[in-house]
Amino acid sequence: METIRTAATVPTETDDGDAGLFGPDSVTWQVHSDPMMWVAGIRALYLQALHPRAVRAVMENSDFRRDAWGRLMRTANFVGTTTYGTTDAAEKAGARVRRIHRLLSATDPDTGERYAVDAPELLLWVHCAEIDSYLNVLWRSGFPLTRARADRYVAEHRASARLIGLDPDTVPASRSELAAYFDSVRPRLAAGADARAVDDFLRRPPVPLTLVPARELLWRHVAHLAYACLPAYAHELYGRPAPAPGVVTRRLRATGTLLRCVPAQVRWQLPPKHILRAVARLGPAARPAPRRAARPAPRRAAP
Structure with a gap:
């Protein structure tokens, strides 16, 4: 069956009224509706590639160079x-990821040791690189967030960490804990041959000849911006300079302002239409509203 809502035909889901892992009142519900998530996703790829074992696992078990768009869409x-x-649906998606990772292994590029792709160290790195990227890009691009809501966003994603196989109690639950995690892992980061291959690929992904102009005009801007908003230590490891942080923030704000001019109802029509499905399931009040993310978190009554 299909339901017509706001001039869009959206396939419905079962379990009407089930708000899922986060729900419309969560910070995640608002943040993940923003178009700057695409820039944040590319930043996460750049950051993730700096962990030698994590990027080696991708190189040995992924066809991202032949199916980059497919991989990006699967992640989205x-x-x-x-x-x-x-x-x-969320639990099944998590179970599928865990099942795939459980079967995979890779070889340490320095020691030759064989290791499991689902090692907690690697899962935690991938998770933290994603959450840090989403938060960094959206905040600097003008998405309305208070510090308390930003902390709440990090804490909410202990739920997504559990889905990929991590113990939530081992996952950062605030910005300060996230920063401490990155401080602890930095000595293990490096821009080896695999990371440089990812860098080269992200700057110039292979496309059909007819799409080369679009790559030069659009993708290059996105990739450059994603790289520019990496932390300074990442620029040092890659060996490529980036504009001053203030310049990058202004560019992020300009890009965010431009993308947010496209009406949400138009953006939400793009596949796979998860937001429209959620609104069809839960009602109009479930529409993401960025300003919700800026409100103070509700106080809980004392026990």
């Missing part, structure tokens, strides 16, 4: 499902 679909899907 996972984030959309776990954010806006039903609880059952």
Whole structure:
């Protein structure tokens, strides 16, 4: 069956009324509706590639160079499902990821040691690089967030960490804990041959000849901006300079302002339409509203 809502035909899901892992009142529900998530996702790829074992696992077990768009869409679909899907859909998506990772291994590029792709150290790195990237890009691009809500966003994603196989108690639950985690892992980061291959690929992904102009005009801007908003230590490791942080923030704000001029109802029509499905399931009040993310978190009554 299909339901017509706000001039869009949106497939419905089962479990009407199930708000999923996060729900419309969560910070995640608002943040993940923003178009700057695409820039943040590319930043996360740059950052993730600096962990030698994590990027080696991708190189040995992924066809990202032949199917870059497909890989990006699968990641976006996972984030959309776990954010806006039903609880059952989110749990099944997590179980599928865990099942795939459980079967994979890779070889340490320095020692030759064989290791499991689902090692907690690697899962935690990938998770933290994503959350840090989403938060950094959206905040600097003008998405309305208070510090308390930013902390709440980090804490909410202990739920998504559990889905990929991590113990939530081992995952940062605030910006300060996230910063401490990055401080602890920095000595293990490096820009080896694998990281440089990812860098080269992200700057010039192979596309059909007819799409080369679009790559030069659009993708290059996105990739440069994503790289520019990495932390300073990442620029040092990659060996490529970046504009001053203030310049990068102004560019992020300008890009965010431009993308947010496209009406949400138009943006939400793009596949895979997770937000429209959620609104069809839960009603108009479930529409993401960025200003909700700026409100103070509700106080809980004392026990």
